[in-house]
Amino acid sequence: MARTLRIxxxxxxxxxxxxxxxxxxxSLSIGARDVAAVLVQPDGTTASAVVHRLRLPRALAAFAxxxxxALAGAVMQVLLRNPLADPYVLGLSGGAAVGALxxxxxxxxxxxxxxxxFGGALVSMALVFALARRDLAGQPLAADADASSxxxxxxxxxxxxxxxxxTLMLTIAPERELRGILFWLMGDLAATSTHVPxxxxxxxxLVVLVPAGRALNVMLRxxxxxxxxxxxxxxxxRMLFAVASIATAVAVTTAGTIGFVGLIVPHALRLAFGNDxxxxxxxxxxAGGALLVLADTLARTVxxxxxxxxxxxxxxxxxxVFVALLLRGGERR
Amino acid sequence: xxxxxxxxPGAALLDVERLRVAVAGxxxxxxxxFAVRRGELWCVLGANGxxxxxxxxxxxxxxxxxxxxxxxxxTPLARWRxxxxxxxxxxxxxxxxHPFPMTVTDAVLMGRHPHLSRWAWEGQDDLAHARAAxxxxxxxxxxxxxxxxxSGGERQRVxxxxxxxxxxxxxxxxxxxxxxxxxxxxxxxDQLARRAREGGAVVLSIHDLTLARGCATHAxxxxxxxxxxxxxxxxxxxxxxxxxxxxxxxxxxxAGGRAVYVAG
Numbered sequence: 001m002a003r004t005l006r007i008x009x010x011x012x013x014x015x016x017x018x019x020x021x022x023x024x025x026x027s028l029s030i031g032a033r034d035v036a037a038v039l040v041q042p043d044g045t046t047a048s049a050v051v052h053r054l055r056l057p058r059a060l061a062a063f064a065x066x067x068x069x070a071l072a073g074a075v076m077q078v079l080l081r082n083p084l085a086d087p088y089v090l091g092l093s094g095g096a097a098v099g100a101l102x103x104x105x106x107x108x109x110x111x112x113x114x115x116x117x118f119g120g121a122l123v124s125m126a127l128v129f130a131l132a133r134r135d136l137a138g139q140p141l142a143a144d145a146d147a148s149s150x151x152x153x154x155x156x157x158x159x160x161x162x163x164x165x166x167t168l169m170l171t172i173a174p175e176r177e178l179r180g181i182l183f184w185l186m187g188d189l190a191a192t193s194t195h196v197p198x199x200x201x202x203x204x205x206l207v208v209l210v211p212a213g214r215a216l217n218v219m220l221r222x223x224x225x226x227x228x229x230x231x232x233x234x235x236x237x238r239m240l241f242a243v244a245s246i247a248t249a250v251a252v253t254t255a256g257t258i259g260f261v262g263l264i265v266p267h268a269l270r271l272a273f274g275n276d277x278x279x280x281x282x283x284x285x286x287a288g289g290a291l292l293v294l295a296d297t298l299a300r301t302v303x304x305x306x307x308x309x310x311x312x313x314x315x316x317x318x319x320x321v322f323v324a325l326l327l328r329g330g331e332r333r
Numbered sequence: 334x335x336x337x338x339x340x341x342p343g344a345a346l347l348d349v350e351r352l353r354v355a356v357a358g359x360x361x362x363x364x365x366x367f368a369v370r371r372g373e374l375w376c377v378l379g380a381n382g383x384x385x386x387x388x389x390x391x392x393x394x395x396x397x398x399x400x401x402x403x404x405x406x407x408t409p410l411a412r413w414r415x416x417x418x419x420x421x422x423x424x425x426x427x428x429x430x431h432p433f434p435m436t437v438t439d440a441v442l443m444g445r446h447p448h449l450s451r452w453a454w455e456g457q458d459d460l461a462h463a464r465a466a467x468x469x470x471x472x473x474x475x476x477x478x479x480x481x482x483x484s485g486g487e488r489q490r491v492x493x494x495x496x497x498x499x500x501x502x503x504x505x506x507x508x509x510x511x512x513x514x515x516x517x518x519x520x521x522x523d524q525l526a527r528r529a530r531e532g533g534a535v536v537l538s539i540h541d542l543t544l545a546r547g548c549a550t551h552a553x554x555x556x557x558x559x560x561x562x563x564x565x566x567x568x569x570x571x572x573x574x575x576x577x578x579x580x581x582x583x584x585x586x587x588a589g590g591r592a593v594y595v596a597g
Contacts, residue, residue: 001454081432211451218443220433224426225492227395229499230419230447275433278454 004279011286015063018293022059023051025297027304057195061254062296062310063289064198065189066261068251070288071205073262074281075244078216079237080148083270086263087248090155090241094162095124096252100184101169104177110193113184114253121249124162128154129241187258187311189296194254201250205243206285212236213278220275258311260318261288264325271325291317344407345370346421346503346534347392349563353400354387360559361387363400367553367563369503369536374529376545376566377538379555380579385538386427388555389507392536393424405503419447423501427508429492431480438476440491441467444498459498466497469524471517486512493521504528506537510544522548542583542594546570554578570594 024035030047038048039056072087080089087093099120103113132154166185173181183190209216215236219226223233251258265288269280295313302308345368354362361384369375377385390396392403394410403410406421413421423444431440444466445459455463467476470490475483480491489512496504504525510518518541525535526548539545545552545566552569555561556578562569575583579596586593 081430083433214446214449214451218446220435221440221443221492221495222426222428222430224390224393224395224424225429225495227415228393228419228422228424228426228496228505229443230416232415270433274439275435276439 004276007273007279007283008286011283011290015286015290015293018290018297019059019063022062022293022297023055025301026050026055058189058192058296059293061192061195061198062189062292064195064202065251065255065258065289066265066292066295067202067285067289068198068205068247068254069258069262069292070265070284071202071209071281072244072247072251073288074266074277074284075209075240075247076262077266078219078277079240079244080152081220081222082148082152083267084263085152086260087244087251088159088257088259088262089152090124090128090245091158091162092121092124092128092245092248093252093257094159094166095127096121096249097185097257098162098165098169099123100256101166101173101181104181104184105169105173110191113191114193117256118249118253121245121252124158125241125245125249127158128245131158183309184256185311186309187256187314188307188309189255190300190307191256192254198250198254201247202285202289205247206282208239208243209281210278212239213276213281216240216277216281217275220277256309256311258292258314260314260322261292264318264322265291268321268325344404346406347536348404348407349392349401350403351401352391352398352403354384354391355399356384356387361557362555362561363559365401365553365561365563367551369534369551371502371532371534372529373534373550374526374548375534375536375551375553376549377536377553377555378542378545378570378575378578379538380557383555383557383578385555386507388553389424389505389536389538393422393505394418395424416447419499419501421501422503422505423496423499425492425496425504425506425509427511429488431488431491434479434481436477437467437472437480437483437491437494438463440480441494441498444495444500447499447501462500463494463498466494469497470494471520486514486517489513490517490521497524502533504533504535504537506535508538508540510539510541518544542570542575542596543592546592546594 024030024032028050034047035051038051042048042052069087076085076087076089077083096117099116100113103116132151215231218229218231219233219236227233266280266284269283269287273279295317296310299308299310299313347369349365349367352362352365353360377388379385391398405413405418441463442455442459445455445462467473470493472490472494475487480488493509510521513521522544529535549566551564552566553561553563554569554574562574572584581596583594583596586595
């Protein structure tokens with residue numbers, strides 16, 4: 001318990017530092033002290049406007065999106081009992097991409113693209129639930145290995161279907177739309193219009209998940225054993241699927257399909273601090289948020305004034321970190 | 334409903350009435366009635382595919398009833414809240430995978446889940462229960478090891494220790510000794526028999542008839558095709574019934590006062 005609090009505190013400090021770094025990085029040079037000053041007391045200066053209207057909303061959007069993705073990844077890993085699951089494994093990102101692209105191709109922008117993405121994600125979620133109803137909620141629970149792998153395969157097949165649709169849409173898309181579509185597909189925070197829904201969703205998801213932490217630990221031992229220990233497995237599975245799906249849908253709506261955060265953050269935390277979901281879920285939210293804030297700050301400063309899609313940065317950071325963690329984890333055994 | 338309110342005094346821990354077990358149109362048992370009382374150790378015997386696992390899953394509430402009724406401590410299974418039921422009956426599944434790393438102690442501590450309220454963390458008392466359970470299955474030296482690095486039999490003992498830490502009076506176990514070496518087969522069965530003698534009750538499936546006869550007070554014999562007999566061990570485990578159930582000649586041999594079953 002005390003150790004868990006120490007881990008959360010350390011990660012909260014890292015997240016705070018990342019947010020602060022995001023606030024004073026950028027083309028307009030604002031000193032750390034000035035950032036702190038205008039943050040506490042906004043004034044009419046350009047510096048204040050840049051911090052409050054541009055950098056703070058974007059940093060908060062990055063934090064919330066990263067937190068949601070890491071949390072959804074951790075939950076999917078429990079739901080599927082597979083340490084390599086990620087938020088997109090059940091095809092949600094594909095549905096969201098198809099929705100967003102359809103909106104873009106119809107000439108829409110901003111909030112409407114977000115609405116398209118959210119709608120697509122929900123359609124994908126409904127499809128998985130309808131197709132894998134038996135595996136998510138049904139009895140008997142006994143054939144557990146089957147249920148998880150069938151659920152996983154349902155997601156893989158759906159993702160393949162969405163991917164085909166995306167290819168089709170890219171083929172018919174007019175030339176001038178392609179850059180926007182590419183950035184959306186890679187994941188990009190420049191077009192984010194609001195950070196409030198993502199922050200609220202993150203808070204609600206944590207409130208729902210954290211009390212279930214010990215039951216989630218038990219579920220990692222398999223549905224039959226979890227049932228024996230008094231966990232209402234079918235209801236928990238439905239809840240986990242719904243929370244992870246909505247978290248992912250909101251994240252994708254906010255910033256497109258940013259990869260690796262949802263896979264790497266929970267995995268890295270698990271290797272570093274152990275696998276107690278009560279510690280891991282809030283820690284994932286903090287670390288995922290911090291990682292995406294840093295990645296987005298890099299994305300908009302490293303070759304400024306050009307901006308990189310943040311998904312490209314998370315991939316560049318994520319792949320080597322993941323490999324290193326896997327190798328280190330292997331040696332320890 | 335609390336466990337205390339649900340557990341009718343004097344009732345059998347498990348009451349099985351005219352139970353039907355069926356899967357995919359095949360009836361594996363029908364009209365099966367028996368009651369498991371404190372102090373009893375029941376063996377579920379039968380050939381592969383005879384329905385031992387399905388029967389145990391049905392008794393554990395893992396699958397809906399195909400017919401008949403099952404009462405846990407006097408209350409129908411469906412009326413129990415899962416968290417409360419888990420303080421009365423524990424269940425060991427046949428296959429126990431550990432896809433995620435965790436220490437043996439943390440894994441066994443999960444057995445305390447039904448005893449803890451939503452926000453509670455495991456305390457010293459729970460740790461003491463877990464350590465005692467780990468000792469009982471002979472894993473004390475491996476308590477800090479990662480379960481994913483253990484052998485199959487050691488992992489099975491981790492799951493058994495989790496069940497012991499649960500401290501449920503009724504324990505249902507699906508082939509608990511299948512992956513264990515001889516010493517630990519006997520050790521685990523001795524522990525289960527001791528729990529029964531001390532006022533608990535055990536129902537376990539097992540293939541080794543000699544071990545079954547050595548530890549059990551009662552047995553359910555699944556003949557396949559819907560026929561099943563239940564009762565005191567000496568009434569159920571007759572040579573004729575076993576020979577019929579396993580479709581293979583089985584004979585009991587007396588070896589210095591111990592019953593040994595020989596097949597073929």
